Amino acid sequence: MPIRNSPKQTDFISRPQIGVGLRKTHYPYLETKPQTSVGWFEAVSENYMDSEGRPLHMLQLIREDYPIALHGVSLSIASAEGVRPEYLKQLKQLKDRIDPFIISDHLCWTGLQNANLHDLLPIPFTDESLRCIIKHVDQVQNALGCHILLENVSTYLQPPDSTYTEWEFLKALAEQSGCRLLFDVNNLYVNAKNHHFDPILFLDAIPTELIGQIHLAGYTDMGTYLFDTHSKPVYPEVWELFSRLIARAPDVPVLVEWDDDIPEFPILEAEAQKARQIWNDHHGRTDTESISTALLSSGA
Amino acid sequence: MGVLTLSQYQQLFSQAAHRGDHESPPVRLTSGITPGGTLSIPDSLEVYRRGFIVRLTESLGEIYESVWWVAGDEEFFRLAKTFILSQPSEAYNLSSYGQEFPDFLQAMPPFPDLPFLPSLARFEWLFKNIFHxxxxxxxxxxxxxxxxxxxxxxxxxxxxxxxxxxxxxxxxxxxxxxxxxxxxxxxxxxxxxxxxxxxxxxxxxxxxxxxxxxxxxxxxxxxxxxxxxxxxxxxxxxxxxxxxxxxxxxxxxxxxxxxxxxxxxxxxxxx
Incomplete structure (x- = not known):
């Protein structure tokens, strides 16, 4: 049943555009219905898809006051075996319950259906992969009745036989499939360091009209590579890239993620405020003006 | 060797992730991989293998909290790793993984001091299901x-x-x-x-x-x-x-x- 009396996309007009990830650590705090400065929450779809318990009740409670984006980790859109019908069915049911303004997942596969690794695994950037993913995007968007966003992921190796760069692949995918991109600036930076390319090349190669959302998070330097842990504040280098991106993409919803060593909610809020400040530095207009545009163009 | 199809690549990657500690990843896969950072090819694959085992162990630890507590870190991690490598996940949702863990414990050599471990695990799986x-x-x-x-x-x-x-x-x-x-x-x-x-x-x-x-x-x-x-x-x-x-x-x-x-x-x- 759709949620009644909850904020719709147009309600964003009265809210700032920066969101944060919804994590169970913060349920007790959010349950008290505090005033927050965040404009929306992003919920991990799988945490609510197969549950009628407290997590779903909490999501519905928060949905009464905030717009929600659903962000999945198990769609496995790049799996050669295809997308699981039962997964799509559950996701559609959650969509109908929550009325999210964005549904997203990752540009990756997660494992074989009989041996799932539950990880965001790298794909070869080939024509075959592109054809496979375009077909799956079409299937998913038809099943859900809306556009989806796909996120660039951090990787620690490059699979064999790629014939595209990552940014060429992302651009081709969005242009040919009709999905939009969830542009994770931290993942871009991690991959630039791990795979030795200039992040600006990547950043500037993606037309902003293909970007439907931006993610920010912190990585961990493992010594021999950077690891996407979401366990730290956003690094200065990532803020710099974000600043360059937001300068030409003023109307894109932005989200700060923090998944490990999660701090108190006000610290997470403060991190979101940094993103807002950078946005203000560039555009010098109120958040509310930009958000109305964002919502009109989000199209989900 | 020709170009791997997407399906072949994914099969080989899965095989590499599920391999035992002393087994080598398939050469057909490693010969084409470019490792990230300053990692070697095997180490770059190991990032994913280790990450997968850690992620599933954490999930089992969340469901089987009491089993973990009573068995202790070392024993629980050993049991979890053996289980994970022998019982691949068929679930799309990580929190649905581990239903067979109580039976796995039951089939293990008996725990002389902790004979209740399989029963405790059954209780925790039921508890998790009721929660949802x-x-x-x-x-x-x-x-x-x-x-x-x-x-x-x-x-x-x-x-x-x-x-x-x-x-x-x-x-x-x-x-x-x-x-x-x-x-x-x-x-x-x-x-x-x-x-x-x-x-x-x-x-x-x-x-x-x-x-x-x-x-x-x-x-x-x-x-x-x-x-x-x-x-x-x-x-x-x-x-x-x-x-x-x-x-x-x-x-x-x-x-x-x-x-x-x-x-x-x-x-x-x-x-």
Whole structure:
């Protein structure tokens, strides 16, 4: 049943555009219905898809006051075996319950259906992969009745036989499939360091009209590579890239993620405020003006 | 060697992730990989293999918190890794992984000091499932009292209502999880336990039952009418007393586990 009396996309007009990830650590705090400065929450779809318990009740409670984006980790859109019908069915049911303004997942596969690794695994950037993913995007968007966003992921190796760069692949995918991109600036930076390319090349190669959302998070330097842990504040280098991106993409919803060593909610809020400040530095207009545009163009 | 298809690549990658500690990843895969950072090719694959094992271990640890506590870190991690590498996940949702862990523990060489581990694991899996089930609206005690005079009454329980029995006091163990112990948990666990679990107000409640209460409820949950259930129980416990039945009904009233009442004529498939 759709949620009644909850904020719709147009309600964003009265809210700032920066969101944060919804994590169970913060349920007790959010349950008290505090005033927050965040404009929306992003919920991990799988945490609510197969549950009628407290997590779903909490999501519905928060949905009464905030717009929600659903962000999945198990769609496995790049799996050669295809997308699981039962997964799509559950996701559609959650969509109908929550009325999210964005549904997203990752540009990756997660494992074989009989041996799932539950990880965001790298794909070869080939024509075959592109054809496979375009077909799956079409299937998913038809099943859900809306556009989806796909996120660039951090990787620690490059699979064999790629014939595209990552940014060429992302651009081709969005242009040919009709999905939009969830542009994770931290993942871009991690991959630039791990795979030795200039992040600006990547950043500037993606037309902003293909970007439907931006993610920010912190990585961990493992010594021999950077690891996407979401366990730290956003690094200065990532803020710099974000600043360059937001300068030409003023109307894109932005989200700060923090998944490990999660701090108190006000610290997470403060991190979101940094993103807002950078946005203000560039555009010098109120958040509310930009958000109305964002919502009109989000199209989900 | 030609270009790998997407399917071939994914099969080889999966094989590399599930390999044993002393096995090498497939050459067909490693020969084409470009490692990230300053990692070697095997180390770049190991990032994913290690990450997968850690992620599934964390998930098992969240579900089987008491097993972890009582077994200790080293033993739990060893058990989890063996389980993960031998029982691939077929679930799309990570939190659905691990249903076979209790059976896996049962099939392991016995744990001489911790014979209750498989039973404790079964209890925790059930507990996790109940957490995600919906709650029900209870029939009022007045309604139950009004019609329990009818022998052909069938009780329809809420979806979260479950029974559990084990040869060890697993609920007592579960209650003290997290407390300090040096090998043996600080409770008397070497006796049978029969339990009623249900969900109310977003919380899971556990009631300990005696053998008679358990049997009557088991019959009722299985779809028997009240009369059938009592008759069956009386056959096994000829000394069944009215007082015991009254006590069970006190539990039923108090817990609110009944969602609906119907007479036998409403039984599914009944004419």
């Amino acid at each position: 089930l919906s709650q029900h609206e209870s029939v009022s005690p007045e309604e139950i009292q009004r019609i329990t005079q009818e022998g052909n009454l069938q009780f329809i329980f809420g979806p979260s209502v479950s029974l559990f029995s084990a040869p060890f006091a697993v609920y007592d163990l579960w209650k003290v999880r997290g407390t300090c112990h040096d090998g043996q948990p600080p409770v008397e666990w070497d006796h049978e336990q029969r339990l009623l679990l249900y969900k109310k107000r977003d919380q899971i409640f556990v009631n300990e039952l005696d053998d008679v209460e358990y049997m009557i409820l088991e019959n009722l949950l299985g779809g028997s009418t009240l009369e059938e259930s009592l008759t069956d129980t009386a056959r096994q416990y000829p000394n069944l007393e009215q007082e015991q039945i009254s006590k069970l009904f006190q539990i039923i009233f108090h817990t609110g586990i009944i969602h609906r009442l119907s007479t036998i004529s409403e039984k599914p498939g009944a004419p």
